[in-house]
Amino acid sequence: MEFAIKEENGFKYIDEGEGETLVLLHGLMGALSNWTDVVTEFKKDYRVIIPLLPLYDLPLLTTGVKTLSKFVHKFVKYKGLKNITVLGNSLGGHVGLIYTLSHPEEVKSLVLTGSSGLYENAFGGSFPKRESYDFIKEKVEFTFYNPATATKELVDEVFQIVNDRVKVIRILAMAKSAIRHNMSKDIHKIKVPVCLIWGRDDKITPPEVAIEFHQLLPDSELNWIDKCGHAPMMEQPEEFNVYLRRFLDKQKE
Template sequence: MNFVLKEEKGFTYVEEGQGEPLLLLHGLMGALSNWEKVIEEFSPHYRVIIPILPIYDMPILTTGVRALSKFVHKFIKFKKLTKITMLGNSLGGHVGLIYVLSHPGYVKALVLTGSSGLYENAFGGSFPRRENYEFVKGKVEYTFYDPAVASKEMVDEVYANINDRAKVIRILAMAKSAIRHNMKGDLRKITMPVALIWGRDDKITPPEVAVEFNQLLPNSYLYWIDKCGHAPMMEHPEEFNKYLNVFLDKLKQ
C-alpha cells in the first residue's frame, strides 16, 4: 500500500477512508508503515489518520511526552476531530494516555499496544555502540518475537537515526521524559473504554505491564497475542485487527 503524505499548516500526516476517526500514534522508533495493515483493514469503514510526531524537530529543552501531547491536540483541533478512537504503540500509547487525561472530551476510546507509561525496558539511557551495525540490528530484532520481522530497511533507518547527532539527542531526551513521566497514579482517572492488545512475548513492555494497566484502568479489556513482541500490529497484523474489531464492535453496543 502506498501512503499519500499530506502536508498542511506544519503537519505531515496520512489520511485514508471516511467515517469516525481512528487516530494512530507511532512509537519513538516507529514509522507510518508500522500501521499499514491497520489502514488496509479499517479505512473502508473508518477515517484512519496518522500524524507524524515531530520527535526530531522539537527544541531540545521541550522534547518530551507532554510536548507531543500538546502537538497532538493542535493537530486534532486543526482537523476538527471528535469522537476519536485513539491507538498508540509504545511511546504513542504513552502520549495517548497523557492526552486523554488533559482532553477527555475529544476521545471516546483508547487502544494501547506495547505502551510505555508504567515500565519499559528499551535501549536504555544511551547507545554505547551506536556505530556498530550488528549491535543496532540486534537491538531492533529484540523488539520482536521473530527477529526476521526486523527488515534491513528497518534496521538501516534506526541505524541512520541514532548516528545523527541531532536526532539521537532528541531520542534520548524523549526516552528519559517517558521514564520520568510515570502514569501509575493517574490511570484510575481514565474511565473511557481502553483496549490493551499485547504481545505475550514483549520484552520491552513485558506482559506484567499489560496486567498492571488492566488492573489500574477501570474500564479496560486485555487481549493477548501469542509469539508476539512489542509491535503486534506489525508482527501479527491479522490477530491485532481481529481484536481491534472486537473492541470497536463493543463501542457500538
C-alpha cells in the same frame, strides 16, 4: 507505504477512508509504515489518520511526552476531529494516555499496544552504540518475537537515526521524559473504554506491564497475542486487527 503523506499548516499526516475517526500514534523508533496493515484493513469502515509526531523537531528543552500530547491536541483541533478513538504503540501509547487524560471530551476510546507510561526496557537496557550496524540489528530484533520481522529496511532506518547526532540527543531526551513521566497515579482517572492488545513475548514493555495497566484502568480489556513482541500490529497484524475490530464493534453497540 503506499498511502500519501499530506502536508498542511506544519503537520504531516496520512488520512485514509471515511467514517468514525481512528488516530494512530507511532513510537519513538516507529514510523507511519508501522501501521500499514491497520490502515489497509480499517480504511474501508473508518477514517484512519496518522500524524507524524515531531520527535526530532522540538526544541531540546521542550522535547518530551507532554509536548507531543500538546502537538496531538493542536492537530486534532486543526482537523476538527471529534469523538476519536486513539491507538498508540510504545511511546505513542504514552502520548495517547496523556492526551486522553487532558482532553477526555475528545476521546471516545483508547487502544494501547506495547505502551510505555508505567515501565519500559528501552533498547534492552542499553542505548545503541553508534556506527555498529550489527549492534543496531540485534537491538531492532529484540523488539520482536521473530527476529525476521526486523527487515533490513527497518534496521537501516534505525541505524540512520542513531548515527544522526541531533536525532540521538532528542531520542535520549524523549526516552528520559517517558521514564520520568510515570502515570501509575493518574491513569485510574481515564474513564473511557480502553483495549489493551499485548504481545505475550514483549521484552520492552513485558506482560506484567499490560497486567498493571489492566488493573489500573477502570474500564479496560486485555487481549494477548502469542509469539509476539513489542509491536503486535507489525508482527501479528491479522490477530491484532481481529481484537481491534471486536473492540471497535463493541463501542458501536
